[in-house]
Amino acid sequence: MKLRFLVFFLVCFSIQLSFGADFFWGKTGHRVTGEIASQHLTNRARKAIFKLLDGQSLAIVSTYADEIKSDRQYKKYSPWHYVNFSFDKKYGEEQPNEHGDLVKGIEKCVAVLKDPKVAKKDKAFYLKMLVHFIGDLHQPLHVGRGEDKGGNTIQVRWFNKGSNLHKVWDSEMIDSYGMSYTELANNKAVLSKEEIRKIESGSVLDWVNESQNLAKEVYKTANVGEKLRYRYSYVNFPIVREQLQKGGIRLAKVLNEIFG
Ligand code: ADE
Ligand code: ZN
Ligand code: ZN
Numbered sequence: 001m002k003l004r005f006l007v008f009f010l011v012c013f014s015i016q017l018s019f020g021a022d023f024f025w026g027k028t029g030h031r032v033t034g035e036i037a038s039q040h041l042t043n044r045a046r047k048a049i050f051k052l053l054d055g056q057s058l059a060i061v062s063t064y065a066d067e068i069k070s071d072r073q074y075k076k077y078s079p080w081h082y083v084n085f086s087f088d089k090k091y092g093e094e095q096p097n098e099h100g101d102l103v104k105g106i107e108k109c110v111a112v113l114k115d116p117k118v119a120k121k122d123k124a125f126y127l128k129m130l131v132h133f134i135g136d137l138h139q140p141l142h143v144g145r146g147e148d149k150g151g152n153t154i155q156v157r158w159f160n161k162g163s164n165l166h167k168v169w170d171s172e173m174i175d176s177y178g179m180s181y182t183e184l185a186n187n188k189a190v191l192s193k194e195e196i197r198k199i200e201s202g203s204v205l206d207w208v209n210e211s212q213n214l215a216k217e218v219y220k221t222a223n224v225g226e227k228l229r230y231r232y233s234y235v236n237f238p239i240v241r242e243q244l245q246k247g248g249i250r251l252a253k254v255l256n257e258i259f260g
Helices: 002-018 027-038 043-052 064-070 072-081 102-114 120-137 165-177 181-186 193-200 204-221 230-259
Strands: 155-158 161-164
Touching: 027 120, 027 165, 027 181, 027 230, 043 120, 043 230, 064 072, 064 120, 072 102, 072 120, 102 120, 102 204, 102 230, 120 204, 120 230, 155 165, 161 165, 165 204, 165 230, 181 230, 193 230, 204 230
Parallel strands: none
Antiparallel strands: 155 161
16 A cells, blocks of 8 residues: 555656746757847947956856756746736736746846946856846746746647647757757848847837737647647747847847946
8 A cells, every 4th residue: 555655656746747847948049049149249248248257158158047946045036037927917017926037037137237336246147147037038938827837837749759838939949940059040030220129129028028929829829738840840930039039139238238
């Protein structure tokens, strides 16, 4: 009887693990956004950032906020990777997550970086976090529904393996495409000055609303248990690439404002 109970427990535990939430664009997505941002920096901002990061690239530091997640001392930053609020409400109309969210996280990073009294070490930390969070903001399901954890609990199949809708948008489509982050960053759409200016316009909250509107559409693209494959990428990967590019352009805009 005891053994049966143990087996039951272990099965439940492993199911729980495989259903566990992912909180991030995969590494490649974040790096693309970092790399594109570095192509849009002013000289002043580039120099200031080079100094703060001791020469590390924005692409390299873009995954730092995920890397520290397994360290308990950084646990409080976990809710900063996403923001969920009802699809019929504006951000702020609903009781915010008391532990913080993506919007509050970005605001904190910007405030620290603008504060002349903050030490270099702390500025470097919040700069790395900011690079990551502006990336997350452009994954539509990071502005998803709370009840399904931004699609993390919507199980689907990706080709022949189990996955979930969130993960498909974080990493499956990007990884299946098989390009490195530099290849993706260097093969981005060629935009006119006017198009870039349009992407740069607006505030963080406008970009949150834009992502939420995309999230509403993303939820319609797949049903629970559905097997997603080439056709899904064919239709949706262009949106992912556009979001990565917007993320890069807007990250540069925010950094140019801080350091420019
Ligand atoms: N956990 C809860 N909501 C989430 C979201 N939108 N994205 C990632 N992880 C989450
Ligand atoms: Zn993240
Ligand atoms: Zn994610």
